[in-house]
Amino acid sequence: MINLLYAGNSGVFDGLIIGALSYIKHNKNAANVYILTMDYTEKNPRFTPITEADRAFLEAIYRKANDESRVFLIDAGDYYKKEMPDSPNSETGYTPYTFLRLFADIIPGIPEKILYLDTDTLIADDLSELYSADISEYELAAALDYYGHHFLGHNYFNAGVLLLNMKSIRESGLFRRAVAACAKKKIFLPDQTALNRLVKKKLLLPAKYNEQKHFRDDTVIQHFSKTILWLPYFHTRNIKPWQTEAVQTVLTKKYDDILEEYKKMKLIYEKELHRGEIPIFFACDDNYLPYLAVALKSLILHADNKRKYHIYVLCDSVNAEMAAKITAMATENVKAEFVSVTEKMASILGKMRLRDYYTPSIYYRIFIAKMFPEFDKAIYIDADIVLNDDIAKLFDTELGGNLLGVVPDAIIASTQLFRDYAELGLGIRYDRYFNSGVLLMNLHGMREYDVEGKFLYLLNRYHFNTVCPDQDYLNVICRDKVLYLDEGWDKMSLNENYPGVPSLIHYNMFNKPWYYDNVPYDAYFWKYCEGTPFEAEIKAGKAAYGEEKMAIDKAGGENLCAQVTVIINDENNFRRVLCEDEDGEEAAGELVAC
Template sequence: MNTMACMPNTTRSPRRLVQERNSDMTTKPNIPIFFTIDEGYAPWLSVALLSLKENASPACRYDVHVVYHNMRPDTIERLSRIAGDDFSISFLPMTETMESITDWEGNYLRADYFTLTIFTRLFLPDMFPQYDKAIYLDSDICVPGDISKMYAIALEDNYLGVVNDYSIANVLELNHYVKDAVGVDKDHYFNSGILLMNFQAMREHHLASRFLDLMAKYHFDTIAPDQDYLNALCKDKVVYLDPTWDSMPCDLDEFENPQIIHYNLFDKPWCYDDVKYEKYFWDVAKRSDFYEEIVAYKQGYSDAQKQKDAQSLAQLVSRGNAIPDQAVTMRKVFESGQEARL
C-alpha cells in the first residue's frame, strides 16, 4: 500500500528539471478522494473542492470522485469547472444497491434529514477496487491544510484513520448513548465525516456485506447511522489522527492551524452567524461559482428553520437517551457474542 508522503524534492538540479516536468504524470503519487452528495449540498461541495484544490501539494495528483444522488446536469457541469491540472473531478451516480435501503427513522441524519448518501461511504472500497487506500470527506467542510499530509499517514492493518467526534463526546446527554448503545468509550467514538480509509483491508474483511447483513437482521436504531455502524464494526482497528484533521465548531477553542474544518451537525456558517471557523468558509466561498446562491440561502434561512434545528437537536438527544434501553442494541449484540466485529 502506497503511503508515500507528497513532499517536493528541493535538491533537484536545473539540468534535470525539464526532464522531470515531462515525467510528472507518471511519477507523481496519486491521491483518491471521495465525496457523496445530493443536489442540495452542491453549493457547499463547491467550497470544499476549491479549498482542497487551492491548498493541495503540487507534488501529487488528485483524483476526486463525487458519488451523487439526484443531481442536475447543469450542477455537475458547474462543479466540474473546478477541476484543473493534477486535480481531476469525476461524477458517478449511485448504484441501485443503495436504493434497497429504505427511508425509516433510524436512518435519519441529525434526526431529521434522510439521504442515501450517508451510507455510500461504506460501499466505496467495493465500488472502486482499483484503490487500496483513499480519503472520504463530507461536503460540509473547508480544507485550509494540505490533504496529502493526511494521506501519507500509515494505517498498517487498521481499517480507518479517524478523529474523535468531540461534538458528541462533549454532550453529556449523549455519553450514555455512545457507551451503552454503540458500545464505544466516548473518547474513542469517531466521526465518519472525515476518513482515511484502508480500502484493501475493508474489502478483505467484507465490510459492505457485514453492514448489510447487520442492518437487515437487526435494524439497529441509531442517531448517526453509518457512523455508528463503523464505530461498532471497526472498534479497536482504527488510527486516531490529530484532531485538526476534523476541526469541529463545537464547545472547544478554535485550533490555531486547522487542516480540515468540518461544519457538522447544525454549526454551519451558511445558516448562522458567529460560527467558529466561519472566516475560512467565506474566504473560499466568495470565489465559488455558487457564491450568490450561498449568500441567498443564508439570507433566507428563516426563524422557523432555526427553530426546527433546535427541535431536531432536542429530538436527537432524546432518542439518544432512549435507545440504550431497547432490547436490541449494537453493544448488546456484539458483547453477547451473537455477532463478531470486523
C-alpha cells in the first residue's frame, strides 16, 4: 500500500486526473489517496472545493490498476480558517491551498507515512523504491530545489514532493511551527521556505524523485514547475501538465500517452457531469460586473425550476469581492462560476484591434467551442441585457446544421452608412448581418468547421480593420450557416416598436439606461436592478454621469462613423480582400463563402 497526499481546489482537478493516470501506468500497488480541499469562495469565487463526484471519478481510475485503492476527500477548511485567516502570504502568487498540507499532522486519519505530491507532478516510474526509503530517523525526505539550492542555501529543498514521517513531524512540531511562521510574516515561497528553515532532520533525495527541469529517462516523478530561461532574453516559463498542447509542442512528447488518455477521460467526465444543464456564457470585466448582476437576476427570475442552468463568466482577472457577489446570487438550479481565459488570450492580444468602447472580452465568445468540448450546444449573451422570458426556450430552438442562431443587427439596418458598411466593407447583405451579443451556438458544428482556427488565420494573415471586431469576423466566417431568430430574442434599445414584450432586451452601444434617461425599455432594467448587490453603485454611477462623459460618448459615436467610412473605402477590407481580390480569395481558400 502506498499513501499519497494532495491538496487543492477544483482548479487543479485536471492535475489530479493526470496524477492518477500516471500512477496506475507505473504502479500496481494499491494506493490510499488523501485529498485536502476547502470551500474558500468568500475569498475568491474560483476557490471552489474538489467535490464528491470528483473523488469518485478519481477513485475509479486508481481502482483500474488495483481494486483495493481508495481516494479520501478531506475538508481542511476549518483548520486553515482558524489558524491562517489573515495570513500575509494568502495574497501572494500561491493559493491558500498550498498551506493545507501543513495541517496533515492534526487532521485525523492521515497515515504515519505518506508521500505528498503537488498537483503539477506526474509519476514517471514505479514509486516503490522511493516509498520504501527508511525515514524513521527523519521528519521528511525531499529533493533539492533546482534553483533554490543555488540561491537560497545549498541544502534548500523543493516542497513539491515530500516523503513525510508524520510521527516525527508531530513530535517535533514542524508543521505547527511552519503554520505559525506563515500566519504572521510574509515569506518568499512561504510554506516551502518555512519548512526549509524549521526542519531539524531531513533526508535529501536524488533529483530523479522530483525532476523540476529536465526530461530524463530515469525520472520517477516529473515536476512541471516554473523554469527560468535566459535566451533570447531573460524570462520564465510555467507550463503545467494539463496544458497538453504546450507540453507536447514545447516541452516533451515523453508523456503523450498519459496526456491523450487524460483528455479523453476528462471529456467523458465533463459530459456526464453537465448532462441536462443549459450552459450560458457571459464575457465580463470589472466594469460590467454590476450590470451582469442585473442580467443574472432577470435570468433567474424567469428560469424554469425544473431545468438546470449553468452560468460561465469568461474573464481575465476580476475583482474577487465583486465576483463573489455574482456567484452568491446562484440558486438551487442556477449555478454561476468564473472561468479565466488569460492563458488563451495571451498569444493573440497584441494582434487585436479594439475600438474605445470595446475590451478584449468581446473576443472570448469565439473560443467557447474549443475551450468547452464537453458541450455541443450553448448560449452566449452580452452582459448589457435583461431577460423577460425563460432562456431555456432559446436553448431548445433546433439549429439543424447551422452554426449559430442569431438576430439581424438593428443598428446596422438603422442608417445607410451602416448598411454600406455591411455590404461594401464586409460583403454581407445588411439585413443578414447579425448581432453577436446573443448567440445560440452549435458548439459541435463550430468545432467541426473550425471557427476558431478560421478566425485566427484571418486575424494573423490580414489583420482587418473593423468597427465590431468579433461580430464582423463571425459574420464573415459563419455566412450562410446561421438560423435567424425572432427579433424578440435580441431586441435592441433603439425603439419600442416590438409587438409585445421582448424576450431579451439588449442595451447595445452607447444607449445604456444606467447612464442616460429615456432609453427605450429602461423600465425593465431598473425593475431587475432593484435588490441586486450593486443597485446603489449603479444608481450612483448614473447620477455621476455628467456632460463631460456624455461628450466623450458623442465623440466616440462620431469617431465610429468616421471609421466606418474609412473601412468602406479601404482597399484591404473584408469584401475586397476575400471576395474580390484573386490573391486574397486564393489565400483564404475555403475559409469563407463570398
